[in-house]
Amino acid sequence: xxxxxxxxxxxxxxxxxxxxxxxxxxxxxxxxxxxxxxxxxxxxxxxxxxxxxxxxxxxxxxxxxxxxxxxxxxxxxxxxxxxxxxxxxxxxxxxxxxxxxxxxxxxxxxxxxxxxxxxxxxxxxxxxxxxxxxxxxxxxxxxxxxxxxxxxxxxxxxxxxxxxxxxxxxxxxxxxxxxxxxxxxxxxxxxxxxxxxxxxxxxxxxxxxxxxxxxxxxxxxxxxxxxxxxxxxxxxxxxxxxxxxxxxxxxxxxxxxxxxxxxxxxxxxxxx
Amino acid sequence: xxxxxxxxxxxxxxxxxxxxxxxxxxxxxxxxxxxxxxxxxxxxxxxxxxxxxxxxxxxxxxxxxxxxxxxxxxxxxxxxxxxxxxxxxxxxxxxxxxxxxxxxxxxxxxxxxxxxxxxxxxxxxxxxxxxxxxxxxxxxxxxxxxxxxxxxxxxxxxxxxxxxxxxxxxxxxxxxxxxxxxxxxxxxxxxxxxxxxxxxxxxxxxxxxxxxxxxxxxxxxxxxxxxxxxxxxxxxxxxxxxxxxxxxxxxxxxxxxxxxxxxxxxxxxxxxxxxxxxxxxxxxxxxxxxxxxxxxxxxxxxxxxxxxxxxxxxxxxxxxxxxxxxxxxxxxxxxxxxxxxxxxxxxxxxxxxxxxxxxxxxxxxxxxxxxxxxxxxxxxxx
Numbered sequence: 001x002x003x004x005x006x007x008x009x010x011x012x013x014x015x016x017x018x019x020x021x022x023x024x025x026x027x028x029x030x031x032x033x034x035x036x037x038x039x040x041x042x043x044x045x046x047x048x049x050x051x052x053x054x055x056x057x058x059x060x061x062x063x064x065x066x067x068x069x070x071x072x073x074x075x076x077x078x079x080x081x082x083x084x085x086x087x088x089x090x091x092x093x094x095x096x097x098x099x100x101x102x103x104x105x106x107x108x109x110x111x112x113x114x115x116x117x118x119x120x121x122x123x124x125x126x127x128x129x130x131x132x133x134x135x136x137x138x139x140x141x142x143x144x145x146x147x148x149x150x151x152x153x154x155x156x157x158x159x160x161x162x163x164x165x166x167x168x169x170x171x172x173x174x175x176x177x178x179x180x181x182x183x184x185x186x187x188x189x190x191x192x193x194x195x196x197x198x199x200x201x202x203x204x205x206x207x208x209x210x211x212x213x214x215x216x217x218x219x220x221x222x223x224x225x226x227x228x229x230x231x232x233x234x235x236x237x238x239x240x241x242x243x244x245x246x247x248x249x250x251x252x253x254x255x256x257x258x259x260x261x262x263x264x265x266x267x268x269x270x271x272x
Numbered sequence: 273x274x275x276x277x278x279x280x281x282x283x284x285x286x287x288x289x290x291x292x293x294x295x296x297x298x299x300x301x302x303x304x305x306x307x308x309x310x311x312x313x314x315x316x317x318x319x320x321x322x323x324x325x326x327x328x329x330x331x332x333x334x335x336x337x338x339x340x341x342x343x344x345x346x347x348x349x350x351x352x353x354x355x356x357x358x359x360x361x362x363x364x365x366x367x368x369x370x371x372x373x374x375x376x377x378x379x380x381x382x383x384x385x386x387x388x389x390x391x392x393x394x395x396x397x398x399x400x401x402x403x404x405x406x407x408x409x410x411x412x413x414x415x416x417x418x419x420x421x422x423x424x425x426x427x428x429x430x431x432x433x434x435x436x437x438x439x440x441x442x443x444x445x446x447x448x449x450x451x452x453x454x455x456x457x458x459x460x461x462x463x464x465x466x467x468x469x470x471x472x473x474x475x476x477x478x479x480x481x482x483x484x485x486x487x488x489x490x491x492x493x494x495x496x497x498x499x500x501x502x503x504x505x506x507x508x509x510x511x512x513x514x515x516x517x518x519x520x521x522x523x524x525x526x527x528x529x530x531x532x533x534x535x536x537x538x539x540x541x542x543x544x545x546x547x548x549x550x551x552x553x554x555x556x557x558x559x560x561x562x563x564x565x566x567x568x569x570x571x572x573x574x575x576x577x578x579x580x581x582x583x584x585x586x587x588x589x590x591x592x593x594x595x596x597x598x599x600x601x602x603x604x605x606x607x608x609x610x611x612x613x614x615x616x617x618x619x620x621x622x623x624x625x626x627x628x629x630x631x632x633x634x635x636x637x638x639x640x641x642x643x644x645x646x647x648x649x650x651x652x653x654x
Contacts, residue, residue: 031286033286067279068279068282068283068286071279071280071283072283072286072287075283075287187287187290187291187294187316187320188287188290188291188320189319189320189321189334190284190287190288190320190321190322190325190334190336190344191321191329191332191333191334191335193280193283193284193287193334193336193340194329194334194335194336194340195329196283197279197280197283198335
């Protein structure tokens with residue numbers, strides 16, 4: 001079977017370094033890492049490859065530094081890695097990104113059976129690229145998938161919707177986005193890293209290779225503009241309940257018992 | 273000259289850092305406190321090629337270059353120096369001598385267990401009367417019909433408490449006390465081989481450093497590594513590589529302590545502001561960062577020389593000398609920046625402080641490193 005997994009390199013920091021003037025992420029200021037949900041998507045793809053055989057291609061759109069995460073994918077067992085790197089692709093919003101990724105699929109794996117992505121990235125958190133890419137390629141998709149199983153050419157997925165899991169069946173070819181609840185990622189073997197560099201198949205494609213319509217990629221192709229990025233802030237409005245511990249607990253339950261009960265999913269009424 | 277790390281070295285660093293943060297960070301404090309060797313992590317490391325870092329891919333190793341090797345040891349030691357120590361000693365001074373000096377039959381017989389980590393290696397040179405004066409070893413491997421009969425006691429054996437294969441430096445000619453020693457490889461199952469008490473050391477406490485006793489321990493002739501009398505050459509070759517690993521450990525320890533100091537300086541408030549705003553603290557941090565950078569560059573230079581097949585003994589000695597001193601100085605400042613809390617076991621810097629010191633002592637004291645460097649200077653043509 002032919003599998004494609006899309007990976008994104010995101011800043012490996014807790015505070016994202018934004019450039020307030022342009023609204024763009026200053027990626028060069030922070031070391032990169034594979035987006036956590038992408039790691040889970042890669043793990044899901046590796047498991048499918050181990051179970052059903054076939055070929056796994058890892059694709060990433062990003063600056064040259066994104067080669068790091070593609071080599072990691074090779075080290076873990078991907079058969080080839082493709083980097084979409086071109087200054088004209090930078091600053092893309094989610095539709096422009098999805099369009100670009102769809103071109104990559106047409107260029108390197110037009111007959112693939114399953115596309116996997118992380119459900120969202122840690123730097124943008126839109127969750128939009130997966131379903132949008134499916135639309136670009138006219139494929140059925142399921143997002144936020146926690147479990148998947150392939151049997152007899154039919155894909156069975158459990159996806160997380162609000163507070164319940166929904167089981168669906170899909171024909172291939174299809175697209176899924178994987179969440180971080182399932183498919184715990186395996187560690188990278190060091191011998192794999194050596195192989196990834198000494199014999200891994202690694203391609204770099206630019207806008208010409210992709211036959212991209214330049215009006216639809218990068219900042220030029222983005223209808224959405226980031227106008228301003230600022231911390232959410234807000235004052236912390238806490239309540240201080242004073243007194244002896246037992247008194248405090250009783251008062252807490254009096255004032256907020258219902259809300260606490262909601263969080264704990266318990267009816268605290270009877271326990272007061 | 274390109275001073276930027278290449279993509280491969282970045283990927284190696286990210287890989288090991290992820291592993292160390294996930295598997296070693298949660299236990300580093302506890303294994304030091306309880307002097308516990310973390311077998312559960314070792315088993316995970318076996319499957320990821322940590323026990324055959326530079327062994328060829330065909331033999332099941334990772335096949336890494338020496339700079340990558342140094343990065344692995346640095347990143348492990350940044351979180352748990354005792355584990356970094358186990359891995360570097362196993363790779364540099366147990367597995368490496370076997371691969372370099374062993375016959376094809378010896379490599380076929382003994383290397384797979386070492387590379388897979390099923391057996392952990394140890395290097396046994398030091399005795400009660402033979403530390404820096406390695407020529408003073410008294411352990412005797414008497415040649416006999418069945419092979420060699422070994423008697424002696426080795427001390428301060430890193431990995432001693434868990435080793436599966438020990439490389440023993442012993443005299444093979446009792447008539448020449450300071451004659452050249454040989455190296456005998458001894459599997460732990462051999463009758464007459466036993467492990468002594470685990471040492472109660474100041475730092476790297478999760479590593480079971482111990483004595484090893486050899487009492488009429490018989491090994492077959494095929495357990496002699498290299499030629500009889502070649503022990504010094506094997507030992508020095510092993511130590512040249514070992515020094516790179518220790519230098520890498522020192523850089524990792526310094527880096528870990530430095531990061532803790534930066535975090536603390538940003539959070540701790542005195543006199544109405546974070547102490548990172550005071551010039552004295554900023555000067556300390558600047559000095560620490562500069563020294564660590566310089567140490568790392570010196571280490572990588574020596575590693576690159578080795579990879580290029582150039583002589584690297586003096587370079588390795590300079591790296592070990594400088595990196596170990598850097599670790600001690602940086603850890604001292606890290607504790608100082610933490611103030612009283614730096615002296616408490618609740619904070620990790622006191623562990624780094626204890627771990628740092630031994631890097632100036634083992635695998636050749638700093639005084640011995642200076643001997644190596646001076647000899648290199650004075651032997652150069654005028």
